[in-house]
Amino acid sequence: MNKKTLKDLDFKNKKVLVRFDFNVPLDNGKITDDTRINAAIETIKYLQQQDAKIIMLSHLGRVKNEDDRVKNTLAPVAKRLGEILKQQVVFINETRGKELETAINALQPKQLLLIENTRFEDLNGNKESGNDQELGKYWAHLGEVFVNDAFGTAHRAHASNVGIAANIKQSCVGLLIEKELTMLNKITMQPEHPFVAVIGGAKVSDKIDVIKQLLIKADKVLIGGGMAYTFMKALGFEIGDSLLEKDKIDTAKEIMNFGKGKLILPVDFVMAKEFKDIKGEITKDQNIKIGFEGMDIGPKTLKLFQDSLIDAKTVFWNGPVGVFEMSHFAKGTESICKTIASLKNAFTLIGGGDSAAAAVKFGYESKFSHISTGGGASLEYLEGKKLPGIEAIENK
Numbered sequence: 447m448n449k450k451t452l453k454d455l456d457f458k459n460k461k462v463l464v465r466f467d468f469n470v471p472l473d474n475g476k477i478t479d480d481t482r483i484n485a486a487i488e489t490i491k492y493l494q495q496q497d498a499k500i501i502m503l504s505h506l507g508r509v510k511n512e513d514d515r516v517k518n519t520l521a522p523v524a525k526r527l528g529e530i531l532k533q534q535v536v537f538i539n540e541t542r543g544k545e546l547e548t549a550i551n552a553l554q555p556k557q558l559l560l561i562e563n564t565r566f567e568d569l570n571g572n573k574e575s576g577n578d579q580e581l582g583k584y585w586a587h588l589g590e591v592f593v594n595d596a597f598g599t600a601h602r603a604h605a606s607n608v609g610i611a612a613n614i615k616q617s618c619v620g621l622l623i624e625k626e627l628t629m630l631n632k633i634t635m636q637p638e639h640p641f642v643a644v645i646g647g648a649k650v651s652d653k654i655d656v657i658k659q660l661l662i663k664a665d666k667v668l669i670g671g672g673m674a675y676t677f678m679k680a681l682g683f684e685i686g687d688s689l690l691e692k693d694k695i696d697t698a699k700e701i702m703n704f705g706k707g708k709l710i711l712p713v714d715f716v717m718a719k720e721f722k723d724i725k726g727e728i729t730k731d732q733n734i735k736i737g738f739e740g741m742d743i744g745p746k747t748l749k750l751f752q753d754s755l756i757d758a759k760t761v762f763w764n765g766p767v768g769v770f771e772m773s774h775f776a777k778g779t780e781s782i783c784k785t786i787a788s789l790k791n792a793f794t795l796i797g798g799g800d801s802a803a804a805a806v807k808f809g810y811e812s813k814f815s816h817i818s819t820g821g822g823a824s825l826e827y828l829e830g831k832k833l834p835g836i837e838a839i840e841n842k
């Protein structure tokens with residue numbers, strides 16, 4: 447990697463600004479999944495060993511109005527971090543000002559401070575998300591060194607990543623970003639073959655570019671989920687009320703042409719009249735009956751996908767192949783997850799988001815080589831795009 451990492455800089459007694467991704471799911475102020483907090487611990491511990499004064503920033507959800515301010519405070523994250531590290535985390539419920547500056551100046555080496563949700567600044571003219579110059583400069587002046595370890599937001603140019611990096615003398619990526627890039631590079635640079643990609647999820651439009659890239663690098667690309675029906679429509683099948691992106695039918699045709707011999711589409715489905723219909727029906731072929739909606743891949747498709755995965759040495763999975771949140775339409779996603787998880791001697795990577803949630807839900811989380819903490823960021827990286835949050839960091 448050509449970007450500076452923690453090993454390249456000296457942190458002793460320095461005020462170190464660290465951008466983490468603490469964008470955790472909350473239910474009534476309670477954290478329901480602390481994976482992203484745990485993913486930050488290694489970098490925090492490293493900086494503590496180096497006697498850094500640690501000033502942490504993160505966004506949490508979207509902040510559009512005063513209600514969002516109440517809902518999306520980072521206070522529960524500070525508490526949870528304190529419990530994990532068995533150490534007090536100073537929490538400042540402001541994103542700028544005297545109280546924050548005084549608390550930072552009082553920090554001792556190894557101590558931790560968390561600044562309030564950076565997106566509170568979006569109430570003030572979209573300053574965080576719009577990468578406001580003055581805000582980036584202000585945050586940068588609070589520290590001496592900047593560490594970006596927020597992989598989940600690396601594909602966005604915000605004041606708290608790109609803005610700080612542009613206005614501070616020294617910067618590097620943290621251990622999480624370093625690991626994410628090492629893992630993703632196993633797919634983008636000379637993956638071991640056979641390389642099989644499984645792409646599902648709701649919309650083709652979100653994943654066109656990544657499917658095209660994968661069709662260049664992979665041996666097989668299996669398509670499932672809601673996006674499959676736009677391909678079925680393009681092939682002339684009846685799709686009933688299934689998800690369809692009409693304006694992407696030509697794109698689907700183009701992808702099928704481009705991916706000849708590599709692209710593998712479903713051959714049957716589980717269909718139902720509505721989501722709460724628990725008696726899903728298996729189609730006899732690719733056609734979905736009028737008045738029905740495709741909810742999951744069918745048994746023949748499952749077998750076809752499993753056979754395609756059996757000898758894989760590299761697997762990339764992004765997107766559920768059915769409406770896995772409903773137990774009666776989860777079989778396809780659960781079985782594919784199990785098949786990938788059981789592969790011996792294969793490098794298996796999940797590109798974040800819903801497929802990561804599925805792996806956790808079905809209990810296969812620890813069986814994958816890597817589960818990315820950034821759905822959007824990992825897709826953009828695989829598409830070959832530069833991630834602004836990483837580009838902004840100093841080169842070695």
Ligand code: AMP
Pocket residue numbers: 646647648649652670671672673689740741742764765766767768769770771799800801
């Ligand atoms: P994405 O964020 O694009 O990966 O999409 C994930 C969502 O796609 C999940 O909430 C799934 O329930 C949904 N999904 C998967 N298959 C289908 C389908 N056949 N019909 C409708 N939604 C689906």
